[in-house]
Amino acid sequence: MSSQQTYSAPSSRIGFKGKPKIVLMFFNSVLFSNAIVRESSSWYQESFLTSCPVSPKATPYFIGLMLLELVVGALKADTPILTIGDGLTSISCGMISRMPQLLFRGLELSTYMYVWENFRFVTLPWDSPWTWWACLLGVDFCYYWVHRFAHEVAFMWAAHQVHHSSEYYNLSTALRQSLTQPFTSWIFYIPLALAVPPSIFAVHIQLNLLYQFWIHTELIRDLGPLEWIFNTPKHHRVHHGRNEYCIDKNYGGILIIWDRLFGTFAEESEKVIYGLVFPIKTFEILYVQLHYYRYLWKKSKYYKKIKNKFLTFLNGPSWKPGKPRLGDHVDNPKVTGTELPHDPSWTLPLQLYAVLHFLLVLKAYHDLFEHKTVHFLRVLRLAPHHRDGSLSASPCWQLTAPTGRPSGIEDGSNAENEFPYRINKV
Numbered sequence: 001m002s003s004q005q006t007y008s009a010p011s012s013r014i015g016f017k018g019k020p021k022i023v024l025m026f027f028n029s030v031l032f033s034n035a036i037v038r039e040s041s042s043w044y045q046e047s048f049l050t051s052c053p054v055s056p057k058a059t060p061y062f063i064g065l066m067l068l069e070l071v072v073g074a075l076k077a078d079t080p081i082l083t084i085g086d087g088l089t090s091i092s093c094g095m096i097s098r099m100p101q102l103l104f105r106g107l108e109l110s111t112y113m114y115v116w117e118n119f120r121f122v123t124l125p126w127d128s129p130w131t132w133w134a135c136l137l138g139v140d141f142c143y144y145w146v147h148r149f150a151h152e153v154a155f156m157w158a159a160h161q162v163h164h165s166s167e168y169y170n171l172s173t174a175l176r177q178s179l180t181q182p183f184t185s186w187i188f189y190i191p192l193a194l195a196v197p198p199s200i201f202a203v204h205i206q207l208n209l210l211y212q213f214w215i216h217t218e219l220i221r222d223l224g225p226l227e228w229i230f231n232t233p234k235h236h237r238v239h240h241g242r243n244e245y246c247i248d249k250n251y252g253g254i255l256i257i258w259d260r261l262f263g264t265f266a267e268e269s270e271k272v273i274y275g276l277v278f279p280i281k282t283f284e285i286l287y288v289q290l291h292y293y294r295y296l297w298k299k300s301k302y303y304k305k306i307k308n309k310f311l312t313f314l315n316g317p318s319w320k321p322g323k324p325r326l327g328d329h330v331d332n333p334k335v336t337g338t339e340l341p342h343d344p345s346w347t348l349p350l351q352l353y354a355v356l357h358f359l360l361v362l363k364a365y366h367d368l369f370e371h372k373t374v375h376f377l378r379v380l381r382l383a384p385h386h387r388d389g390s391l392s393a394s395p396c397w398q399l400t401a402p403t404g405r406p407s408g409i410e411d412g413s414n415a416e417n418e419f420p421y422r423i424n425k426v
């Protein structure tokens with residue numbers, strides 16, 4: 001199919017009225033809202049640890065929805081919506097992306113707390129609905145800019161490209177997260193600390209990421225008027241496309257209004273071909289995560305001028321000397337619409353081995369975070385708390401220094417009128 005042709009999806013996958021579609025949406029909404037409620041109610045115990053898309057509490061919901069998508073996709077789609085190699089790579093990326101947060105989340109929260117305690121302009125009431133709505137908008141606004149910078153600044157793109165490296169588009173793609181992106185993205189949320197209580201912020205940054213899980217599917221085509229305001233599967237498909245009209249478009253998290261306001265919105269039109277402009281054609285996890293840093297380093301060495309070396313990292317990924325800051329996308333390889341995703345032929349025994357091996361690793365991962373590390377950190381973090389919704393955070397290196405068993409949720413001793421748990425300042 002020519003890239004100039006208007007894309008029309010196969011009839012079995014399009015439309016708002018098909019029964020499988022409704023069933024999928026129903027399960028999506030029920031399971032997703034349950035996930036939100038569970039995540040919201042448990043954030044006090046795990047704080048920022050659950051903000052990664054592969055958090056222990058969310059894992060069963062993610063797996064359930066992915067299986068549902070697989071079944072509906074097998075019944076309705078013309079081509080496979082998922083392959084074992086790509087799916088396992090995406091989920092594995094989500095798992096390892098969470099590892100640095102064991103150390104880094106403490107520093108991140110500490111910084112937010114420091115700004116909140118020393119520089120805030122106002123103290124928004126933590127228990128006001130207006131604060132919640134303001135925070136929802138504020139976090140989503142910040143996410144838009146985090147995301148836009150992640151696409152328009154090459155060294156940040158080196159981290160974020162992981163999320164775009166799949167040539168498929170399904171729920172597992174949502175979990176394909178970067179190992180290194182959290183090291184820069186948190187800075188963009190710090191302005192919220194001038195007004196938003198850390199406790200409210202901690203909930204909303206999780207909700208924002210959780211929302212974005214369900215929009216990674218091809219099975220939901222068009223949601224009517226909701227498309228005007230919300231980021232939807234239709235809009236986010238464009239964001240994952242490598243067609244020229246898709247590049248650097250639709251950065252929104254929950255809301256698409258930011259793209260409409262700031263001129264980065266694009267409507268889905270031609271068939272979207274997913275993945276990086278230059279597909280990496282591998283499932284090697286460390287390569288997927290880190291290859292672009294090596295590429296940037298080699299690219300910067302290629303230039304003689306110091307200025308160009310720096311601009312290699314600071315301008316857009318497509319930038320070259322003499323080009324605009326974001327480069328010239330007409331230089332990108334042309335998308336014809338006939339591109340096929342990377343799909344090496346694995347024998348059935350090899351596929352079974354990969355799945356079995358992955359499930360064992362997943363079990364170990366789940367046990368590590370659910371029963372040991374999280375519990376360990378939870379014990380460290382529980383302590384008396386403030387009614388103003390403030391938290392205290394330990395520098396990351398202090399998270400490994402036990403301070404004894406604190407009072408709080410585990411012995412049910414906290415009074416009803418107290419604000420729930422805070423992170424213990426060690």
Ligand SMILES: [Zn+2]
Nearest residue numbers: 147151160163
């Ligand atoms: Zn992106």
Ligand SMILES: [Zn+2]
Nearest residue numbers: 163174216236
């Ligand atoms: Zn995405």
